[in-house]
Amino acid sequence: MNLSTPISQISRIGPIYAKRLNKFGIKEVKDLLFHFPSRYQDFSKITPIGKVGIGETVTVMGKILDIANTRTPRKRMNLTEAIIEDASGAIVAIWFNQPFLVQNLRKGLNVVLSGKTTFSNDSLSLSSPSYEIATQIQNLSHTGRIVPIYPETAGITSRWFRYIIKPLLPLADKIPEYLPAEILERNDIPPLSRALADIHFPQTLADSEGAKKRIAFGELFLIQTVALKEKLNIQKQKAPKIKLDVALAKEFVSSLPFKLTDSQRNAAWEILQDLEKPHPMNRLLEGDVGSGKTIVATLAALEAVKSGYQVAILAPTEILAEQHFNGLSKFLEPYRITIAILTRSAHKRTSQKIKYAPFKISKTRVAKETGEGKIDIIIGTHAIIQETVRFKNLGLIVIDEQHRFGVEQRARLLRGKSAIPHLLSMTATPIPRTLSLAIFGDLDLSLITQMPRGRKKIITKIVAPAGRTQAYEFIRNQINEGRQAFVICPLVEESEKIEGKAAKKEQEKLQKEIFPDLKISLLHGKMKGKEKEKVMQTFKDREADILVSTSVVEVGIDIPNATVMLIEGADRFGLAQLYQFRGRVGRGEHQSYCFLFTDSTAKTTRQRLKALITAKNSFELAEEDLKIRGPGDFIGSRQSGMPSFAMASLSDLEFVKSVRKEVESVLLKDPDLTSNSLLREKYENFRKEIHFE
Numbered sequence: 001m002n003l004s005t006p007i008s009q010i011s012r013i014g015p016i017y018a019k020r021l022n023k024f025g026i027k028e029v030k031d032l033l034f035h036f037p038s039r040y041q042d043f044s045k046i047t048p049i050g051k052v053g054i055g056e057t058v059t060v061m062g063k064i065l066d067i068a069n070t071r072t073p074r075k076r077m078n079l080t081e082a083i084i085e086d087a088s089g090a091i092v093a094i095w096f097n098q099p100f101l102v103q104n105l106r107k108g109l110n111v112v113l114s115g116k117t118t119f120s121n122d123s124l125s126l127s128s129p130s131y132e133i134a135t136q137i138q139n140l141s142h143t144g145r146i147v148p149i150y151p152e153t154a155g156i157t158s159r160w161f162r163y164i165i166k167p168l169l170p171l172a173d174k175i176p177e178y179l180p181a182e183i184l185e186r187n188d189i190p191p192l193s194r195a196l197a198d199i200h201f202p203q204t205l206a207d208s209e210g211a212k213k214r215i216a217f218g219e220l221f222l223i224q225t226v227a228l229k230e231k232l233n234i235q236k237q238k239a240p241k242i243k244l245d246v247a248l249a250k251e252f253v254s255s256l257p258f259k260l261t262d263s264q265r266n267a268a269w270e271i272l273q274d275l276e277k278p279h280p281m282n283r284l285l286e287g288d289v290g291s292g293k294t295i296v297a298t299l300a301a302l303e304a305v306k307s308g309y310q311v312a313i314l315a316p317t318e319i320l321a322e323q324h325f326n327g328l329s330k331f332l333e334p335y336r337i338t339i340a341i342l343t344r345s346a347h348k349r350t351s352q353k354i355k356y357a358p359f360k361i362s363k364t365r366v367a368k369e370t371g372e373g374k375i376d377i378i379i380g381t382h383a384i385i386q387e388t389v390r391f392k393n394l395g396l397i398v399i400d401e402q403h404r405f406g407v408e409q410r411a412r413l414l415r416g417k418s419a420i421p422h423l424l425s426m427t428a429t430p431i432p433r434t435l436s437l438a439i440f441g442d443l444d445l446s447l448i449t450q451m452p453r454g455r456k457k458i459i460t461k462i463v464a465p466a467g468r469t470q471a472y473e474f475i476r477n478q479i480n481e482g483r484q485a486f487v488i489c490p491l492v493e494e495s496e497k498i499e500g501k502a503a504k505k506e507q508e509k510l511q512k513e514i515f516p517d518l519k520i521s522l523l524h525g526k527m528k529g530k531e532k533e534k535v536m537q538t539f540k541d542r543e544a545d546i547l548v549s550t551s552v553v554e555v556g557i558d559i560p561n562a563t564v565m566l567i568e569g570a571d572r573f574g575l576a577q578l579y580q581f582r583g584r585v586g587r588g589e590h591q592s593y594c595f596l597f598t599d600s601t602a603k604t605t606r607q608r609l610k611a612l613i614t615a616k617n618s619f620e621l622a623e624e625d626l627k628i629r630g631p632g633d634f635i636g637s638r639q640s641g642m643p644s645f646a647m648a649s650l651s652d653l654e655f656v657k658s659v660r661k662e663v664e665s666v667l668l669k670d671p672d673l674t675s676n677s678l679l680r681e682k683y684e685n686f687r688k689e690i691h692f693e
């Protein structure tokens, strides 16, 4: 047997289990070694039975004096009862619905039991303890040691994983080490083979910590290698030189109906300077919803066009594309720039002759004119532009709400041109520092931390169940005044389908019981993209009074007439996410409100929610979230392919920094990783795995 032996060839794994394991993505022996426990139970200390107290989690060792199956009188459950004795005393052990145990645990055998004690019927007993026959006391798997607990799903128990994985551990020695020895030494981490053995069956909890650190280090090392190599790669490429026209920038800024915030100015300055450089910009512009990112991007686009280049602006949805088209056409009107939009349903461009009013042209004509260089700025959805448009001389790509767009993707838009366009991506998702270092290490960051002046503060209230009626009355008053409201349904972890059902129920309830005379529409993640867009559009057009939605409600959508954001089960969401929901309102001239509904009476919950009332910006909340909830809110681990231990380590800034330092030193000496072919291979596989391109 070796590391790549298919699990179906392991005699203890039958075809049924092999199939279940496939669901975890476990196909070979190696995959089993990389199926890590999620936690441990410390059963390492054996307590004399006479010293065992009530309500303790203990491990005892003794002889089975008696064992038998009975039935509980009322519930008619099968009970297995055993009496275990050592030199200091005796204890009863009870298992439920496992009658087969009596075939294994025979009278007279020595056993080790680990579990929690209770006191019932005048005797001390262990309830459903983990058990093991003590033939070889040094070689226990389930008791008498630190026991690994595996994620138990798809009908596979932890006990079974232990039974299968333990005999395979000697093979861990065959796993080659891809990190240089001096890095292991400098960072005081064990080699991978040792870490794999320790992660499954550690001698001490400290060993398991060391193992986790090693695995996390390796994963983060690869993640950062991918990011930093991307950065090096980009710096090697040529980019169109967009000369900064300071007078033009000043003129544009002074033409605006408002004054830019200092944050906006700084960000714009960083971007314009990047555009002058001979290699492509790769910058992420981060700022809360409503902080005014679009205007910053518009200035960059103006400079690019006036330098003779085309600009593509990619939005995640049609509505946002339309919003950008309207905004840019308005702000750039004095500059006689031709701006087009191309989405599934919209295809038009501004006219030079007729006083700048947009007029409809066919999709193919939008694409054709873009190819001929007649259109200066094209705005559309990601997919449409990437699939259908070729450019004459694309100089800048602006992407809304998609963090990454690799060099190869950019090159594809160009088809054989030698320079790679500059990239500005924009996001309203606040990304904590560790995450931007680790995962977005290839991107330069510009932050907008201030909101434009004069925005009304959104009045935010935490609402207990008793306040529900009053809140509904409040909503009714707002709607009577012509406003609209959002209702966000609680987060359901299991599936979008269940979440969608819950949202539908909520919508029906509101429609039937609370607001029978109002129009209430529904939005959830199971709907098709087109359907979702339609719902949002009709809400925007005021054809509905209330929009009930799951957490999918579009980031960045501008509905100035909506003034109430009601969030059900607010305690289930991350703070940064709540902050984003709240950002859907308060976009117009009217005072807006946010109601955080919660059933929780826990003080900690209220405190956490209160942070939403006091925090200055979403970055603060994001850091807080990362501490409390881990990084899952920021990067769906599934989409990003982010390994779990790396995830867990992301709240530790020092750790992330130390990994980054090592990656930098390796790449500085050997940018193509030619001297370490194993690391190179790992890097290449990992790059594919996380779909970097």
Ligand code: ADP
Residues within 6 Å of the ligand: 258, 259, 260, 261, 264, 287, 288, 289, 290, 291, 292, 293, 294, 295, 428, 452, 453, 556
């Ligand atoms: P986001 O950062 O969420 O994309 P937008 O760019 O859509 O925000 O800006 C939101 C609104 O604020 C727009 O109507 C925009 O014109 C306006 N705006 C942008 N900057 C300022 C500013 N400095 N002062 C006042 N209003 C501004």
Ligand code: MG
Residues within 6 Å of the ligand: 293, 294, 400, 556
């Ligand atoms: Mg925006």
